[in-house]
Amino acid sequence: MAGKKIHIFDTTLRDGEQVPGCKLNHTQKMICARKLEELGVDVLEAGFPVSSPGDFKAVEDISKEIRKPIICGLSRAVKEDIKVAAEALQYAARPRIHTGIGTSPIHIEHKLRTTQEKIIEKAVGAVKYAKSFVEDVEFYAEDAGRTDNVYLTQVIQAVIDAGATVVNIPDTTGYCLPQEYADKIKYLVENVKGIENVTISAHCHNDLGMATANSISGMTNGITQIECTMNGIGERAGNTSLEEVAMIIKQRFEGQYYTDINSKLLTSTSKLISDSMCMVVQPNKAIVGENAFAHSSGIHQDGIIKFRENYEIIDPLEVGLTQSEIVLTARSGRAAVAYKAKEIGYNLSKDELDIVYKEFIVLADKMKQVSIDELGNLLKTTLAAVA
Ligand code: KIV
Numbered sequence: 001m002a003g004k005k006i007h008i009f010d011t012t013l014r015d016g017e018q019v020p021g022c023k024l025n026h027t028q029k030m031i032c033a034r035k036l037e038e039l040g041v042d043v044l045e046a047g048f049p050v051s052s053p054g055d056f057k058a059v060e061d062i063s064k065e066i067r068k069p070i071i072c073g074l075s076r077a078v079k080e081d082i083k084v085a086a087e088a089l090q091y092a093a094r095p096r097i098h099t100g101i102g103t104s105p106i107h108i109e110h111k112l113r114t115t116q117e118k119i120i121e122k123a124v125g126a127v128k129y130a131k132s133f134v135e136d137v138e139f140y141a142e143d144a145g146r147t148d149n150v151y152l153t154q155v156i157q158a159v160i161d162a163g164a165t166v167v168n169i170p171d172t173t174g175y176c177l178p179q180e181y182a183d184k185i186k187y188l189v190e191n192v193k194g195i196e197n198v199t200i201s202a203h204c205h206n207d208l209g210m211a212t213a214n215s216i217s218g219m220t221n222g223i224t225q226i227e228c229t230m231n232g233i234g235e236r237a238g239n240t241s242l243e244e245v246a247m248i249i250k251q252r253f254e255g256q257y258y259t260d261i262n263s264k265l266l267t268s269t270s271k272l273i274s275d276s277m278c279m280v281v282q283p284n285k286a287i288v289g290e291n292a293f294a295h296s297s298g299i300h301q302d303g304i305i306k307f308r309e310n311y312e313i314i315d316p317l318e319v320g321l322t323q324s325e326i327v328l329t330a331r332s333g334r335a336a337v338a339y340k341a342k343e344i345g346y347n348l349s350k351d352e353l354d355i356v357y358k359e360f361i362v363l364a365d366k367m368k369q370v371s372i373d374e375l376g377n378l379l380k381t382t383l384a385a386v387a
């Protein structure tokens with residue numbers, strides 16, 4: 001593959017699973033972990049081991065079985081959390097401890113009630129302690145999106161000097177605009193000594209609908225790992241969507257960046273996560289929504305039938321679908337009716353199509369959508385009546 005590799009850090013089973021109602025049982029977690037491995041994620045954040053015995057066991061069992069990706073366990077910058085994470089990860093082929101602390105003025109004053117100096121001490125202490133268990137330690141500067149760049153530089157410098165192998169710059173509250181996030185990453189790249197020797201990670205939330213845009217603008221400014229979830233699930237408005245990142249990189253950055261995601265598995269992975277977590281994917285969701293490759297207006301249907309690329313920038317086969325969909329509604333034109341009729345064996349002449357179309361529009365006006373079976377019945381009865 002040409003270009004720079006962007007590592008995909010999947011946090012569906014941690015940030016995604018902490019959403020109310022998304023909790024998975026142990027078996028479901030194992031099945032989802034296997035699917036994410038097959039999809040090609042580089043890092044799998046399997047849980048927050050200190051948070052519950054169930055999460056501990058999930059991280060432990062995923063560490064035992066899933067061998068290709070790095071297995072990561074979350075912790076706060078607290079000794080007990082780090083020790084428990086290390087225990088849960090002990091069987092992993094490549095374990096990573098993900099530890100961190102809030103760095104924004106709001107978090108320091110109103111959540112942690114401490115000082116900037118003490119935060120740096122705690123951050124360094126947490127990284128050094130985690131390094132006593134594993135080589136690969138990722139540090140997150142929680143709420144980095146609202147952290148002043150000069151102070152953030154001091155924090156990131158200190159944790160790299162303490163041995164962090166990955167520095168995560170989360171926009172925890174989904175506050176940044178793409179240019180601000182890009183400038184933040186650029187500033188760190190230009191001002192932290194040794195940052196070129198570690199992985200720089202984006203972990204963006206979607207409170208303003210900017211998570212994917214921020215991750216991509218971070219990537220073009222030095223980010224080499226993107227933290228994301230299938231279907232964009234996660235706290236509040238969710239995280240960066242894995243499927244969006246994978247397809248943006250594939251479609252728009254060919255030769256510059258690449259991921260190891262097997263895009264043909266995106267649709268099936270999305271379905272598995274959605275079904276297991278009982279979390280419906282909105283129909284208009286990019287890449288994996290039910291309507292992402294469906295065409296319903298007459299003008300678009302005519303264009304798609306003539307040449308798919310008139311209205312599609314992604315080949316549906318690339319994301320694991322078998323074809324685009326022409327949906328029959330009252331907005332559909334003759335071209336779409338003829339096309340769908342042909343799919344079920346009717347090669348209509350112009351006159352036959354005129355007759356069928358007249359009846360079709362009457363039916364379609366009464367319904368949201370005309371199914372292929374309903375079209376079949378209509379063809380049968382209408383054509384029998386004119387014979
Ligand atoms: O959003 C966030 O800051 C997080 C951290 C724990 C990485 O989820």
Ligand code: ZN
Binds near residue numbers: 015170172203205235
């Ligand atoms: Zn998060």
